[in-house]
Amino acid sequence: MENGEWRMEDGEWRMEKAGEQPGEWGWRVRRTGIDADMEEGIEQEHTDVRSSNQLEIAASEFECQGLELDWIGVCWGGDFTYDATNHHWAFRYFSGSRWGNLRNEIDRQYLLNTYRVLLTRARRGLVLWIPSGDVTDESRPPIPFNTTADYLLRCGVPLI
Secondary structure (H helix, E strand, C coil), X not given: CCCCCEEEECCEEEECCEEEEECHHHHHHHHHCCECCCCCHHHCCCCCCCCHHHCCEECCHHXXXXXXXXXXXXXXXXXXXXXXXXXXXXXXXXXXXEEEEXXXXXXXXXXHHHHHHHHCCEEEEEEEECCCCCCCCCCCCHHHHHHHHHHHHHCCCCCC
């Protein structure tokens, strides 16, 4: 959707908009080449290099709250992953150079709400991007990402 697509909506032609959104842990996705500092890309024309349609800059949950786009790409973070051993979602935070478990119920609800916001911004379609992790980088362990991807596939999320 680099150049966007026109479609009829409520009797008017309009250009579809797309964008990427990282989770709370989004700033760690920079290691994969995604910039998580979107300021005005949503408002730019599809031909503008700053446009969200270029899929170069991601918006945080704060930048996208109340916003709806036609197509959303969510960059899954290491803060909310599926624990296949204990069969539940793991709530984590990243501090300094290591991961910790979120134990406070209010913090856990906040993180869950973050993903709810990110996963509900799309009008027409959603793509989840779950990084593969890196065994040489303790901040991006592959197992939590792989078990999350496997769980979502078992729940019926299609692989594209």
